[in-house]
Amino acid sequence: MKYQDIIKKMTIEEKASLMSGKDFWQTQDIERLGIKNIFLADGPHGIRKQAEAADHLGLNESLPATCFPTAATVANSWNEKLGEKIGQYLGEEAVAQKVNVLLGPGINMKRDPLCGRNFEYFSEDPFHAGKFAASYIKGIQSHGISACVKHFAVNNQEERRMSIDTIVDERTLREIYLTAFEIAVNEGKTKTVMSSYNKLNGTYTNENTHLMKDILRDEWNFEGVVVTDWGGSNDRVAGLIAGNELEMPTTAGETNQEIIAAIKNGKLKEEVLDENVERLLDLIFTTEEVYNKPYKKEFDVQEHHKVAQEVAEESIVLLKNEENILPLDKAVKVATIGDFAKEPRYQGAGSSIVNPTVLDNTLECLDESVIVSVGYEPGFERYGKKSQKKIDQACALAKKADVVLLYIGLDEATEAEGLDRQNMNIPQNQIDLLHALYEVNPNIVAILSCGSAVEMPWINKVKGLLHGYLSGQAGAKAMLRVLTGEVNPSGKLAETYPLRYEDTPAYHQFPGKEVSVEYREAMYIGYRYYDSASVNVRFPFGYGLSYTSFDYTDIKVNKGEVTFKLTNTGNVAGMEIAQLYVGCQSNDIFRPKKELKGFTKIFLAPGETKTVTIPFDDKAFRYFNVKTNQWEIEEANYDIMIGASSSDVRLEDELFVEGTGAPLPYDKEKLPTYYSGKVNNVSEEEFERVLGRKVPVSTWDRSKPLGYNDTIAQCQYAKGGFARFAFRLITFSHWFLRKIGKRETANLIMMSVYHMPFRGVARMTGGVINMPMLDGILMIVNGHFFKGLRHVIKERSKKLNVAKG
Structure with a gap:
């Protein structure tokens, strides 16, 4: 052990203390041994380090930092080098704010x-x-600090995220839900992984030894630290045994005592605790090295803002360009309409909210552009309230213009951590505005701002459609540069846009409402489903237009790689994203029609041709065999496809690949739906055959008393009248706040109260309410009001007496 000498000097109490936070964002320190505390901060697209009044949901303002485009946006760039560049700039800002672990x-x-x-x-x-x-x-950790890849794993819904049990078969788990983490660990060399809130096949992820030990530690050789999501610890000792070193936030020493007691009674071996301490010490000491010497405490705000703009420009997706309405001619008169033009929707809501150093908006940036503006009108109320007056004013302005730039999208209260969307629609008041504008001026270019896929039944009413996603603090200027042709759009979608929500593969199984959620569609998510089941979509995965055109020719395939020629056949310089898909010609094992196995982004001048090479890696032909419990290769001929999107294959060849000779894992006759790919309504019986066991009961047992892992929402079934009254009060408050327009506050009730399991009350209050007090609360909930109240008062008095010493 690297830190054996230090660990030998530590008492059991000191070891246990390191395993939980000191406060909301910092780890514990032990001064006498030179062990400092380290700071963890949210930061998937910008640093959120709170100076005071720490909270997890982004309610309190953080120190100013560059708000880069969100992950959903940057993914559309398909440019890994750009991702590394963002990481480098995030890492620089993290160091300037003395952050050790960036949570993203x-x-x-x-x-x-x-x-x-x-x-x-x-x-x-x-x-x-x-x-x-x-x-x-790679970019973040180049500065000596740690990234923290999250949320490990199968955390794919927000509703009831702290208690939902995800039921998924082993092959789907490995191929779909763990492969990205595998790449992050093996290629990215992340030093930290955050466990998710949910259960996986019956066990909370941070206690799941199959996930945490068999796969993460033994198979992937991960030697870093696992930290819980905030408040995500259920059984602290079980978490340590599984190799979850750090629980956040603090529990004011309560779980330290659980660890100490477990060592004394033999439930936890001290060597296991030592291993956890060793890994945490390594994270502490290695991420503190940068601060043990002079370091930059400031960063160049304008330089970082420019990088945020560059990233946004390369991530914008041109989805429609009828009659080549874009780029805009310099002499064209433009009406700017839509609330998002004045108040940009540039990031998500929840724990990732960044306090931007600068914030561009379209109206201010218009003055610097070549666009001839005839004016601005908001056109609609941001949060969905109908206003005919605003529509009339917008139409009056549209009549004066050659082209209407219509800024529409989803508001901050619709896309938020802790809540799932209710539908895939753009708010109706925005659609009403679009229809009205179309009647007076059909030359409409819609600029869409939202972080996820939406339905577009209105698309025939726009000639141009640019999707900026959530493009960060510099997104407004980036969008104008694309509109005017200063930048040729080169983004392509990293998710499929279905025609309607009912077409999606998990439609009948999302979200899990009570105990569990069943992943009956198996590996057929996104384009894997739409292509395999021949379901028409609005826009396929990998789709995006350009102001130029590209020609693909001369494909050559060998065992190690595929090469082809790519030519810019237009008269504008541009970047093209070429995508490698692989499909197996054998149908002995069910699998998607095609799967992405490589991609590259190439810059080409007008008329230029380049030879492009995309190598096959260790994931190109593998599948997970549930009989051998390992990765195998099926011996077969494989279709090798080069596409401009998942549904626009430009070049095709085939390659024979030798197999590993594994036995076939399935009885084809018993899995007809999975072999057809038409999986959006799989029967329970067929799902159980793939799962290899019976599915658990997915509904609450209303006859049982409520316990630690039941949610506040379940108080509607509580035996205690006080609990049922509290539930009605919570639901009324949520309804009333939405009614009066306080949607973000209403969301907060759902996020931090309604779906919270009872143990979260103790885990998220920093020790204000401890588990013995929670026992009293549960007595009240379960119909023993006075007994429970006495218990709460008694345990609180005990706690205060201990605190006084």
Whole structure:
């Protein structure tokens, strides 16, 4: 052990104290042994270090930092080098703010478009997400601090995220939900991993030895630290045994005592605790090295703002350009309409909220551009309230213009951590505005701002459509440069846009409402489903237009790589994203029609041709065999496809690949739905055959008393009248706040109260309410009001007496 000498000098109490936070964002320190505390800060797309009044949900303002485009946005650039550059700039700012661990990137799969946190995640494809994660991590850790890849794993819904049990078969788990983490660990060399809140097949992830030991430690050889998501610890000792070193935030010493007691009664071996301490010490000492010498305490705000703009420019996706309405001619008269033009929607909501150093908005940037502006009108109320007056004023302005720039999208209260979206619609008042504008001026270019996929039944009413996603503090200027042709758009979608939500693969199984959520669609998420089941979509994965055109020719395939020629056949310089897909011609094992196995972004001048090479890596032909419990290769001919998107294959060849000779894992006759790929309504019986066991009961047992891992929402079934009254009060408050327009506050009730498990009350209050006091609260909830109240008062008195010493 590297720190054996230090660990030998530590008491059991000191070892235990290191395993939980000192406060909301810092680890514990032990001065006598020279062990400093380190600071962890949110930061997937910008540093959120709170100077005071720490909280996890972004309510209190943090120190100013560059707000880069969110992960969902940058993913559309398909440029790994750009990801590494963002990481380098994030790392520089983290060091300037004396942060040791930056909590990001987030790489959960976009299983369903309604997941409320999709704006924080890269992709519906694990290879794509993993490559971006690795690039961010390399950039961040180049400054000597640690990235923290999250949320490990299968955390794909926000509703009931702290208690939901994710039921997924082993092959799907490995191929879809763990591959991005595997790349982040093996290629990115992340020093820290954050466990997710949810259960995986019956066990909380940070206690799940199959996930944490068998896969993360033994298979991937991860030697770093696992930290819980904030308040995500259930059984502290079980977490330590699984190798979850750090619990955050502080529990004011309560779980330290659990650890000490477990060592004394033999439930936890001291050597296991020592191993956890060793790994945490390594994180502390290695990330403190940068601060043991002079370091930059400031960063160049304008330089970082320019980088944020560069990233936004390369991530904008041109989705429609009818009659070549874009780029805008210099002489064209433009009306700017839409509330988002004045108050940009540039980032998500929740723990990732960044306090930007600068914030561009379209109206101010218009003055610096070549656009001839005839004026601005908001056109709609931001949070969905109808206003005919605003529509009329917008139409009057539109009549004066040659082209209407219409800024629409989703508001901050619709896409937020802790909540899933209710539908895939743009608010109706914005659609009403679009229809009215179309009647007076059909030359409409819509500029879309949102962090996830939306339905677009209105798309025939716009001639141009640019999607900026959530483009950070410099996104407004970046968008104007694309509109005017100063920048040729080169982004492509990292997620599929279905025609309607009912077409999505998890439609019948999202979200899990009570005990569990079943991933019956298996590996058929995103384009894997749409292509395999021949379902039409609005925009396919990997889709994006340009102001120029590209020609693909001359494909050559060998065992190690595929090469081809790419030519810019237009008269404008541009960048093209070429995508490598692989499909197996054998149908002995069910699998998607094609899967992304490589990509590259190439810059070409007008008329220029380049030879492009994309290598095959160790993931190109593998599948996870549930019989051998390892990765195997099926011997077969494989289709090698080079596409401009998942549905626009330009070149095709085939390659014979030798297999590993593993036995076939499935009985084809018993899995007809999975072999057809048409999986959006799989029966329970067929899912159980893939799962290899019975699915657990997915509904609450309303006859049992409520316990630690039941949620506040379940108080509606409580035996205690006081608890049922509290539930009604919470639901009324949520309804009333939405009614009076306080939607963000209403969301907060759902996020931090309604779906919170009872143990979260203790884990998230920093020791103000401890577990013995929580026992009393549960007595009240379960119908023993006075007994429970006496217990709470008694345990609180005990706690105060201990604190007084």
